[in-house]
Amino acid sequence: MKKIVFILFLIIFIIFLFKLNRIEFTELINGNGKEYAKAKVVQIVKDNLIEDGTRVGQQEVVVEVLSGKYKGEKLSAKSNSAYLYGADCKVGMKVMVSIDAYNDIKIVNVSGYYRAMPIYMIIGMFFLSLYVIGGKKGIFSIIGLIFTFLMIFFLFLPLVYRGVSPFLASVLTATIITIVTLYFIGGYSNKTISSIIGTVSGVILSGIFAFLFCKMTDISGYNVSEIDELMFISQSTKIKPGELLFSGILISSLGAVMDVAMSIASAIEEIYRQNNKLSRKELFKSGMNVGKDAMGTMSNTLILAFVGTSINMVVTIYAYNYSYLYIINLLKIGIEIIQGVAGSMAIIYTVPIVSFVSSFLYSRLKK
Numbered sequence: 001m002k003k004i005v006f007i008l009f010l011i012i013f014i015i016f017l018f019k020l021n022r023i024e025f026t027e028l029i030n031g032n033g034k035e036y037a038k039a040k041v042v043q044i045v046k047d048n049l050i051e052d053g054t055r056v057g058q059q060e061v062v063v064e065v066l067s068g069k070y071k072g073e074k075l076s077a078k079s080n081s082a083y084l085y086g087a088d089c090k091v092g093m094k095v096m097v098s099i100d101a102y103n104d105i106k107i108v109n110v111s112g113y114y115r116a117m118p119i120y121m122i123i124g125m126f127f128l129s130l131y132v133i134g135g136k137k138g139i140f141s142i143i144g145l146i147f148t149f150l151m152i153f154f155l156f157l158p159l160v161y162r163g164v165s166p167f168l169a170s171v172l173t174a175t176i177i178t179i180v181t182l183y184f185i186g187g188y189s190n191k192t193i194s195s196i197i198g199t200v201s202g203v204i205l206s207g208i209f210a211f212l213f214c215k216m217t218d219i220s221g222y223n224v225s226e227i228d229e230l231m232f233i234s235q236s237t238k239i240k241p242g243e244l245l246f247s248g249i250l251i252s253s254l255g256a257v258m259d260v261a262m263s264i265a266s267a268i269e270e271i272y273r274q275n276n277k278l279s280r281k282e283l284f285k286s287g288m289n290v291g292k293d294a295m296g297t298m299s300n301t302l303i304l305a306f307v308g309t310s311i312n313m314v315v316t317i318y319a320y321n322y323s324y325l326y327i328i329n330l331l332k333i334g335i336e337i338i339q340g341v342a343g344s345m346a347i348i349y350t351v352p353i354v355s356f357v358s359s360f361l362y363s364r365l366k367k
Contacts, residue, residue: 021158023161028236033102034101035098036099037066037070037097037099038067038095038096038114039065039066039094040064041063041090041091042092043061043091044089044091045076048081055081055088058078058080059079059110060076061077061110062074062076062077063095063110066094068099070106078108086110093113094113095110095111095114096113097109097110130142137185144181144184155169156170156173161238162238163237163238165240165243166243166244167207170207170247171203171204174203175200178195179196181258182199182261185262186265189269190361191269193357193361194261194265194358195261198264198265198353198354199254202350203250204250206249206250206342206345207250213338213341214245217338219335221242225332227241248339252339252343256298256302256347257346260295260347260351261354264290264355264358265358267290268290268355268359269358271283279363280359286355287351288355291352291355302344306340313332313336
């Protein structure tokens, strides 16, 4: 009976995702005649390498297009020497090109290196490591990761694009990811149930704390660095950019909260197996003792993760030697602190929630 219900739910959910992703995208820029393609450099017509070994200006090259409707054609292209765009072209190198076609004229520019294959190899090495070290659990972890990315791209993003509140969309997405991922890890058990309740409660608290902290510091979702482009997009779509900051904090804290929740629930389950005579209060205390250690390490991990993603900003501020009063009042610093603290507080409050739910479930089992 459970399998039939699960299969029916899965079919309904897949149909829902299919319908949800049938989106007519608003054309934000005129892309007529423009195509991106994989290409190979076959000739350097004019190099831009100067005597001191640096490159200035543009390279003029000939590329052979390897994908798209111009596949097989050899076209003249230009490559800028810039940090973000272009490439230092060499004969035989694989690159990405943009082709703008107007009547019989084709303007071709090298937009960057072709990185798809190395990225696939990196992902493959990661999955292989999970399988070799983790065995069966590693396979479930891979399935959980793939499912997580599918939910982000085929549930969260379409919901946001259709005008659903980003915060509500992130709560729904995080809940589904949590249920499926923790079920793969722990199966249907008290451990999984308490982990799911603790994780969902924790990430919701993360979003609530972020909202309260932003109100206290007069920071809103409209203060992010990409707001100009997001506001331009929102004029032609139903996207609500003001809530994206809070949904981002909620999703970014999901992994750490899930880790802490499962660790505590697993510890309480093991303690109960070793001594099923322990009372609810004793099980709760055991969970809290385990959680205190996990709380410190995972909060540190989360804070360092946010600092790591902002290291360019941190180094820039340090190099300019700004005063402390100026730094502590910077908008970007405030946002980073709120992100780190809100996520860490989600971990802190997940500990007693999971400890309480687990001790309650196992004490009922004893009865």
